[in-house]
Structures are given as C-alpha cells and as structure tokens.
Amino acid sequence: MHEIRWGIAGPGRIAQAVVRDFEHVEGARVVAVGSRSTDRARSFADDFGIERAHGSYRALIEDPEVDVLYIATPHPQHVAIATAALEAGKAVLVEKALTATVEGAQKLIETAQQRQVFAMEAMWTRFQPAVVATRDLITDGAIGEVRTVQADLGVQRDFDAGDRLFSKELAGGAMLDLGVYVVSFAQHFLGTPDRMEVTGSLASTGVDLDAAMLLAYDDGRAGLVSCSLRGPSPGTARIVGTDGWIDVASRFHHPHQVTLTRPDEEPRVIDAPPLGTGYSHELIEVSDCLRAGRTESAVMPLEDSLAVQRVLNEACERLGVHHEDDLDLDLG
Numbered sequence: 001m002h003e004i005r006w007g008i009a010g011p012g013r014i015a016q017a018v019v020r021d022f023e024h025v026e027g028a029r030v031v032a033v034g035s036r037s038t039d040r041a042r043s044f045a046d047d048f049g050i051e052r053a054h055g056s057y058r059a060l061i062e063d064p065e066v067d068v069l070y071i072a073t074p075h076p077q078h079v080a081i082a083t084a085a086l087e088a089g090k091a092v093l094v095e096k097a098l099t100a101t102v103e104g105a106q107k108l109i110e111t112a113q114q115r116q117v118f119a120m121e122a123m124w125t126r127f128q129p130a131v132v133a134t135r136d137l138i139t140d141g142a143i144g145e146v147r148t149v150q151a152d153l154g155v156q157r158d159f160d161a162g163d164r165l166f167s168k169e170l171a172g173g174a175m176l177d178l179g180v181y182v183v184s185f186a187q188h189f190l191g192t193p194d195r196m197e198v199t200g201s202l203a204s205t206g207v208d209l210d211a212a213m214l215l216a217y218d219d220g221r222a223g224l225v226s227c228s229l230r231g232p233s234p235g236t237a238r239i240v241g242t243d244g245w246i247d248v249a250s251r252f253h254h255p256h257q258v259t260l261t262r263p264d265e266e267p268r269v270i271d272a273p274p275l276g277t278g279y280s281h282e283l284i285e286v287s288d289c290l291r292a293g294r295t296e297s298a299v300m301p302l303e304d305s306l307a308v309q310r311v312l313n314e315a316c317e318r319l320g321v322h323h324e325d326d327l328d329l330d331l332g
C-alpha cells in the first residue's frame with residue numbers, strides 16, 4: 001500500500017477540523033499546506049506538524065511531493081484552484097458546495113474528465129457508517145420503495161456582514177453551506193428531481209438566510225428539505241418507503257445512529273459511530289480510489305454533485321440570489 005500524500009489549500013476553519021482526522025486514515029499523510037499568506041501557511045503547518053508551508057496555492061499545486069489536494073477555501077475559490085491542480089495532474093477533494101455556480105461545476109468536472117484525474121466533492125455525509133448502514137438497509141429492501149425523503153439543517157448564526165456565511169462575494173447563505181447537505185441527501189436516495197419549488201428569506205447582504213424546498217419527481221416521489229442560518233432545527237432526516245421508514249439521528253449529516261421502523265415490528269436501532277469526527281471516511285474513500293486508479297467515487301460521483309449544484313443554484317436564483325465563481329483568483 002503506497003502512501004497517499006496530501007496538500008491542504010486554505011488553512012481555515014474546516015481545514016483545522018479535517019486535518020485532525022488524518023490520524024484515522026491508514027497510509028495517508030498531510031505533507032504540505034498552501035495559503036495566500038506564507039505566515040498563515042507556516043502557522044497552520046506548525047500547529048499540525050506538517051513539513052512544508054507554501055505562501056501561494058500555485059506553489060502547493062506545483063509541489064512534486066503532493067498527490068492530492070484537499071481544497072478548503074470558500075466556494076467561489078474552489079474552481080480556480082481545482083482546475084489548476086487537475087491540469088497539473090493532481091487529484092482533488094473539493095469542499096462542499098462543489099463550486100458557487102453550475103458553470104463552475106461543469107468546468108471543474110470537464111477538466112477532471114479530460115485529464116483523467118480524480119475529483120470528488122467532500123460530501124462527507126455519504127461516507128458516514130450510519131449512512132452506509134442506511135444504504136444497505138434500503139438495498140436489502142427493508143423499507144420497500146423509497147417514496148419521500150425529509151431532512152432539515154438549521155443553525156442560529158448572529159448576522160455579521162464580514163462573515164463568509166453572510167458575504168455575497170464569498171457566496172455565503174444557507175443554501176450553499178447547509179442546503180447542500182439536505183439536497184445531496186435527498187438526491188442520494190431519490191435521484192435527481194424533475195421539478196423544484198422553493199421559498200425563503202434574504203439577509204441585508206443579499207444572501208439567503210433560510211429556505212424550504214419541495215423536490216418533486218414525476219412519479220409522485222418527493223424530497224421535503226429545509227436549511228437555515230436564522231435558527232436551529234433538529235437536523236434529522238427520515239426516509240420513508242412503502243414498507244417502513246428509517247430515521248437518521250441528529251445531526252443527520254454526520255449521524256451516529258439510525259432507526260428502522262416497520263409496521264408491526266419493534267423499531268430496530270443501529271449504532272454506527274464514525275471514526276474520529278467523521279471526515280476520516282471521505283479521506284479513506286479518496287485514498288482507496290487513488291490506489292485503485294479510479295477517477296471518480298462511485299458513492300459521490302461528479303454527476304451527482306452537478307445535479308445537486310443545479311438544484312442549489314436554481315433555488316438561489318428563484319430567491320433572487322445570484323452567485324459567481326472567482327475565476328480570476330490569484331494563485332500566486
């Protein structure tokens with residue numbers, strides 16, 4: 001088993017959480033970090049015992065000792081870094097949402113496919129052991145045909161115009177940060193919706209603060225999902241089939257437990273906690289795919305990320321929120 005050498009682009013909040021889960025990933029090591037600032041890269045490298053600190057994303061991409069980049073910048077900066085990395089032959093794991101726009105997602109995917117280099121959205125939910133257990137139950141027919149998926153994800157965030165989450169320029173808003181989880185979850189178990197309805201509200205900065213969506217399928221199946229930065233919600237998901245249902249415990253995007261309920265049977269509780277915080281599982285998936293020479297994950301394929309991105313951006317547009325990718329990002 002050869003070692004997979006990782007580089008981290010964007011030493012921000014999520015990178016600090018994800019880097020800690022590498023201790024649970026056999027045969028993988030973070031060897032470099034890249035930032036727009038040498039000092040920030042150095043400080044992150046020192047905090048986490050990483051060998052090399054690069055003062056530009058370009059230097060990280062050109063580091064010959066890096067096999068794969070974990071891209072943890074705000075959404076509009078994903079596409080420029082990811083396409084430059086892919087063009088240099090480096091695999092990429094790109095934080096959710098994949099990009100800020102559908103065009104950006106298409107560009108990223110086309111580059112990966114043309115270069116035949118691995119790319120995946122960091123949708124860690126799909127790799128959680130409890131979600132894997134859910135998938136297995138459904139494949140085994142435990143709840144019959146899946147008819148509806150319900151999911152919510154809300155947090156209370158005090159408005160701060162300077163925070164990424166509320167910034168128009170950084171493609172903030174509930175939809176791309178939290179809506180991506182509920183839409184991706186529904187898409188995973190129902191497929192890509194035929195139509196969509198959305199309602200929601202905006203912040204003074206012009207980004208969406210909350211949204212509720214009906215994802216409609218022509219055969220009557222449906223996803224009922226919501227997301228919010230305005231207030232907390234349970235963060236649960238329920239998958240309802242013709243023969244029963246599965247409750248995914250809070251918070252459903254990294255659950256420890258699911259419960260299967262079927263008529264006339266005692267509910268069956270399945271405990272399946274993640275390794276570490278739960279980011280380890282997507283890192284293991286990337287490592288496994290790279291070792292197997294695959295250019296995509298079968299669990300989080302690029303086609304699914306694109307389908308989800310279309311729903312997210314369509315919903316944003318209908319709410320009056322137009323996002324842009326930062327295609328002129330200075331890579332250094």
Ligand SMILES: NC(=O)c1ccc[n+]([C@@H]2O[C@H](COP(=O)([O-])OP(=O)(O)OC[C@H]3O[C@@H](n4cnc5c(N)ncnc54)[C@H](OP(=O)(O)O)[C@@H]3O)[C@@H](O)[C@H]2O)c1
Binds near residue numbers: 035037041077176
């Ligand atoms: N999977 C999860 O659980 C999870 C949780 C939170 C966030 N995320 C995702 O991770 C990404 C980053 O979120 P975050 O909360 O970690 O953001 P953050 O704390 O603001 O960090 C983002 C990093 O991106 C870099 N960056 C590059 N261009 C930038 C720009 N124009 N403005 C600001 N920063 C820029 C910055 O590093 P330098 O300036 O040093 O280069 C910064 O440290 C988002 O796509 C988000 O959806 C995922």
